[in-house]
Amino acid sequence: DSGVTQTPKHLITATGQRVTLRCSPRSGDLSVYWYQQSLDQGLQFLIQYYNGEERAKGNILERFSAQQFPDLHSELNLSSLELGDSALYFCASSAKITGQGKYEQYFGPGTRLTVT
Amino acid sequence: AQSVAQPEDQVNVAEGNPLTVKCTYSVSGNPYLFWYVQYPNRGLQFLLKYITGDNLVKGSYGFEAEFNKSQTSFHLKKPSALVSDSALYFCAVRAASISSGSARQLTFGSGTQLTVLP
Numbered sequence: 001d002s003g004v005t006q007t008p009k010h011l012i013t014a015t016g017q018r019v020t021l022r023c024s025p026r027s028g029d030l031s032v033y034w035y036q037q038s039l040d041q042g043l044q045f046l047i048q049y050y051n052g053e054e055r056a057k058g059n060i061l062e063r064f065s066a067q068q069f070p071d072l073h074s075e076l077n078l079s080s081l082e083l084g085d086s087a088l089y090f091c092a093s094s095a096k097i098t099g100q101g102k103y104e105q106y107f108g109p110g111t112r113l114t115v116t
Numbered sequence: 117a118q119s120v121a122q123p124e125d126q127v128n129v130a131e132g133n134p135l136t137v138k139c140t141y142s143v144s145g146n147p148y149l150f151w152y153v154q155y156p157n158r159g160l161q162f163l164l165k166y167i168t169g170d171n172l173v174k175g176s177y178g179f180e181a182e183f184n185k186s187q188t189s190f191h192l193k194k195p196s197a198l199v200s201d202s203a204l205y206f207c208a209v210r211a212a213s214i215s216s217g218s219a220r221q222l223t224f225g226s227g228t229q230l231t232v233l234p
Contacts, residue, residue, distance in 0.1 A: 002159065033221070043160075043206065043224040056221050090159060103148055103167055103210075105222060107159040 003027065004108035006091050012114045018079040021111045025072055025093030031055070032074040033094070033105055034066055038087040049074055081115045088112050118143040120207050122225035129197045130233050137192040137228045139207030146212040149190040150222065151181055154204040163205075166190060167212075177201070197232045204229050 003026035034046040045058035049068035068074040092105035152160040164175025208222040
């Protein structure tokens with residue numbers, strides 16, 4: 001168990017809908033990362049937040065947005081869903097600047113999104 | 117831009133034999149390198165990392181990896197494979213310098229499916 005939690009585990013929704021995925025990082029971790037894993041695109045970085053602020057952006061569509069709240073949990077919002085958005089969405093967190101384990105990211109179990 | 121190549125989609129090895137999963141990378145400046153393992157319907161688990169220092173790094177479950185700067189490689193190895201090692205393995209890289217926003221992110225390879233045969 002990595003200590004990163006994600007809800008829900010599974011989500012089935014229809015095209016055009018909007019969903020919210022939730023992530024709680026490991027205790028004390030300030031950085032949260034979102035990734036999308038699909039068969040055709042592999043594992044792709046979407047966005048990173050650090051202590052409530054956006055820090056880096058990857059291949060995130062304009063229909064997708066994220067935020068990190070004061071309690072450090074993060075939400076990924078996916079709107080106007082398309083069939084191609086079906087994927088496994090992972091959240092990861094990493095430690096504060098100082099201390100051991102400050103470079104690697106610890107992944108949650110993922111949310112499997114199916115768009116029908 | 118940073119990138120990772122895992123040239124083998126599939127690696128098969130007999131139980132008890134040594135295994136190697138290959139990884140080469142491209143990044144500006146010095147790299148931070150990582151290996152993760154993913155079991156079916158599970159998240160990625162961190163195995164080991166190279167940040168600096170000794171080129172041979174040891175990680176979880178008896179795995180180790182060798183950093184070779186001249187060949188820009190970071191191959192994952194284990195002296196004696198177990199059936200339970202069968203899983204999907206990912207190599208990842210990020211630049212050591214964090215001067216730019218994109219440098220903080222991990223870039224993953226496409227993954228290598230390891231199958232250990234009993």
